[in-house]
Amino acid sequence: MSDADGAAGAGAADLLALFVWLSPAYPVGAFAYSHGLEWAVETGDVGDAASLRGWVGDLLLHGGPFSDAVLLAHGWRAMAAGDEAGLHEVLELAAAFAPSRERQMETLNQGDAFMAATRHAWPSAALERMAAMWDGRVAYPVAVGAAAAAHALPLPATLAAFLNAVAANLISAAVRLVPLGQSDGNRVLAALLPTIRLAATEAGEVPLERIGGAALRSDIASMRHETQYTRLFRS
Amino acid sequence: MYATELPCEPARPASIPVERRGHGRLSVEALAQAGRTVRGRIEEAGFARARFPLSGRRGHALEAVLINTGGGLAGGDTSHTSIRAASGAHLVVTTQAAEKIYRSDGSLSRISVDLSAGEGASLDWMPQATIVFDGARVERSIAAEVAPGGRLLLVEPVVLGRTARGERFSTGRLHDSWRVRRDGRLIYADGLVLDGDIAATLDCRAAAGGWAAFATLLLVAPDAEGRLAAVRAALGLPDGASDEPPDVPGPAGRGPETLEAGASAWDGMLSVRLLARDGAPLETAIRRAIAALGVAEVPRIWHS
Numbered sequence: 001m002s003d004a005d006g007a008a009g010a011g012a013a014d015l016l017a018l019f020v021w022l023s024p025a026y027p028v029g030a031f032a033y034s035h036g037l038e039w040a041v042e043t044g045d046v047g048d049a050a051s052l053r054g055w056v057g058d059l060l061l062h063g064g065p066f067s068d069a070v071l072l073a074h075g076w077r078a079m080a081a082g083d084e085a086g087l088h089e090v091l092e093l094a095a096a097f098a099p100s101r102e103r104q105m106e107t108l109n110q111g112d113a114f115m116a117a118t119r120h121a122w123p124s125a126a127l128e129r130m131a132a133m134w135d136g137r138v139a140y141p142v143a144v145g146a147a148a149a150a151h152a153l154p155l156p157a158t159l160a161a162f163l164n165a166v167a168a169n170l171i172s173a174a175v176r177l178v179p180l181g182q183s184d185g186n187r188v189l190a191a192l193l194p195t196i197r198l199a200a201t202e203a204g205e206v207p208l209e210r211i212g213g214a215a216l217r218s219d220i221a222s223m224r225h226e227t228q229y230t231r232l233f234r235s
Numbered sequence: 236m237y238a239t240e241l242p243c244e245p246a247r248p249a250s251i252p253v254e255r256r257g258h259g260r261l262s263v264e265a266l267a268q269a270g271r272t273v274r275g276r277i278e279e280a281g282f283a284r285a286r287f288p289l290s291g292r293r294g295h296a297l298e299a300v301l302i303n304t305g306g307g308l309a310g311g312d313t314s315h316t317s318i319r320a321a322s323g324a325h326l327v328v329t330t331q332a333a334e335k336i337y338r339s340d341g342s343l344s345r346i347s348v349d350l351s352a353g354e355g356a357s358l359d360w361m362p363q364a365t366i367v368f369d370g371a372r373v374e375r376s377i378a379a380e381v382a383p384g385g386r387l388l389l390v391e392p393v394v395l396g397r398t399a400r401g402e403r404f405s406t407g408r409l410h411d412s413w414r415v416r417r418d419g420r421l422i423y424a425d426g427l428v429l430d431g432d433i434a435a436t437l438d439c440r441a442a443a444g445g446w447a448a449f450a451t452l453l454l455v456a457p458d459a460e461g462r463l464a465a466v467r468a469a470l471g472l473p474d475g476a477s478d479e480p481p482d483v484p485g486p487a488g489r490g491p492e493t494l495e496a497g498a499s500a501w502d503g504m505l506s507v508r509l510l511a512r513d514g515a516p517l518e519t520a521i522r523r524a525i526a527a528l529g530v531a532e533v534p535r536i537w538h539s
Contacts, residue, residue: 045440058441067426096415096424099508101501210410212426216449218441220508223497227467227475 063215075145259283310339
């Protein structure tokens with residue numbers, strides 16, 4: 001991270017938009033997606049607080065959320081630099097970077113919803129330029145990164161807030177699915193904060209061509225979820 | 236005192252002089268001609284060769300068998316393969332043997348594969364497994380372009396460590412990057428990254444749960460999505476049309492079986508992810524999935 005990422009000088013007031021955009025109340029429908037976790041609960045891979053912490057921690061460091069954070073960082077930097085070619089590249093890569101039908105739907109549905117809500121309520125010329133330049137669907141992390149840059153929100157805080165929101169959403173899904181108590185869910189999220197910080201720092205350093213992870217069983221879970229007999233979640 | 240390393244395999248391999256590093260370049264082109272597929276321009280350099288056995292001919296297809304005369308890749312070696320099935324051609328590409336990526340002296344081996352299927356062409360890329368020795372450092376990129384109405388099948392098995400002798404891939408680096416374009420538009424991208432404490436990463440439950448072999452199959456074809464039910468059935472997966480609750484593995488997700496599989500289809504593509512305890516159940520599952528896809532046969536050389 002460098003000063004170009006807006007790391008320095010951001011007071012709490014500057015981050016208020018992030019609190020709004022990444023709260024469960026923002027209308028992206030995050031509550032409907034489990035990123036394959038619903039299948040992992042079905043198989044018993046996630047069945048208590050300890051296994052939930054392990055599964056979500058794996059995803060933060062090696063899974064879809066880590067790759068999403070890499071995409072967010074590149075979207076942020078391209079937008080902040082006014083680099084249209086770079087923004088086009090990350091928009092295209094993010095829309096295609098999905099191992100299964102439901103994982104692609106999860107990121108594109110939330111991304112489109114985030115763009116619609118943010119262009120309406122938090123208009124900015126930079127986001128309008130992006131919408132005019134790119135006629136495809138927008139993956140969720142790129143939408144968040146581009147909007148944050150358009151509103152001069154610092155990248156490190158955006159990365160951490162994004163990963164925190166993703167982790168909280170997965171934990172919330174598990175609380176309903178396992179089921180777990182709310183206090184168990186809260187303890188898991190608190191225990192994951194160091195992992196969230198680590199993933200945010202590491203993802204910010206990954207070149208776009210080196211994006212990737214190792215969460216093969218999470219990918220398979222998202223595929224198996226497509227035919228899961230009873231489902232509460234869309235992914 | 237007991238020696239823990241074989242004399243031929245020092246704990247830290249000596250650095251290989253730059254001039255002794257191997258570089259392979261191969262370019263194969265297949266053309267449609269009078270109802271069958273024939274060789275076009277072929278270029279071979281370094282350790283890379285291509286052969287076109289008559290036994291590999293099936294229907295209108297031409298089969299190319301790629302050979303690495305160096306026997307594998309060491310640190311610093313590079314391999315570049317470019318395969319083109321021109322308009323209307325049907326080309327099947329496989330390898331003579333599993334590709335071994337040896338323990339590195341610290342430098343990176345680089346593999347790049349460029350695939351192109353023209354209009355109405357079929358390109359089946361079905362190499363035998365890549366075996367990644369402990370301590371190997373390798374980056375591989377696969378870039379494919381499919382023209383409208385073209386078909387591409389990618390099958391890439393990877394086995395981490397020489398599992399038969401109990402070796403695990405626990406240190407080194409593996410980066411595998413896939414980019415597939417159709418009519419110029421990026422439709423599929425994938426990245427696998429293993430570095431740092433690789434054994435710990437592979438042990439993660441959401442990663443590989445300690446298993447050592449995996450493969451991705453990707454079919455890009457106008458009718459790819461219509462083949463999903465058959466592939467799922469061949470892998471013992473429910474197809475979604477069933478009204479019966481499926482059998483689900485027991486607690487901790489794994490019974491006595493040695494394979495986990497998932498299949499999905501979207502946007503004119505079909506993707507299968509396979510994860511196995513070692514190479515044998517992986518290959519069995521790949522054979523089943525290829526047979527169920529119904530667009531290609533397992534190359535004959537896989538049987539030898």
